[in-house]
Amino acid sequence: MEGEERAALSIIEFEVLFRKNHKFLCMVAMDYVHDPYIAEDVVQDFFISYWQRRDLVQLNTSFEAYARRAVKYKSIDYIRKTATTEKLNTRLTIIEEQAVLYQEQEDQELQHQRYIKIMEMIQSLPQERRNIFILHAMEKLSYTQIAEKQSISINTVKTQLRRAYTALRSKTLGLLMGIF
Incomplete structure (x- = not known):
């Protein structure tokens, strides 16, 4: 499927590539993401991207080598994005917890001030x-x-x-x- 045959990749040929490589590529993704559902998504994304760019992709190696490398990088990208999201979520959680503590302290201070005012009024x-x-x-x-x-x-x-x-x-x- 190189050269002229490559330009004419049909849906049937694509399906053959998918069936032949899907499980192997999922195992490759699993080595990085350690979650079968995420690995499946990464491989799915690779195949969608490959199908959309099939006329632009020129393979210098076998499809399997290309696919393995592409899935590896897609897995690494997923890990990077997840790590960034987790850092942001952690920061947001810390900020929210600090806001709650501050609000509780403010409420306690307000209650204390109210108590003092009431006692002054009674006095x-x-x-x-x-x-x-x-x-x-x-x-x-x-x-x-x-x-x-x-x-x-x-x-x-x-x-x-x-x-x-x-x-x-x-x-x-x-x-x-x-x-x-």
Whole structure:
């Protein structure tokens, strides 16, 4: 199939070349890529490329030698491309992990700042109101329990809690709006 016969490569002749060399070329590719599916793809790509360029390819050696060399280089190209892609994926993964850690640290810092602001707002309440609020909100005591513990009426507890929550809401709203 050299010279004039080469220029007239028919689909039948191509099929013969494919059937005769396919398994051998897959083994050649396997030596490099170590994956039968990828080796199959590399060989498939070689045959497609060869068919598309059949009129341009001039063989100085046997088809088998040409094909073996071409599959070897296609396998090496695949490995290079894969290595580059893996490096990029690794870098992206590292960047994403760093972004997640940074976001978590930022969130923790934000929560800490919010906690400090809330504690400052609670501390800004008048002493008696703050004590009643802490007993209710943090120690989970009922109105009756707070009234008994503070020696005040239940209505005073209700009034002081209402005023505490109103003050905290307005300060929180101001904080959210950036006024505080």
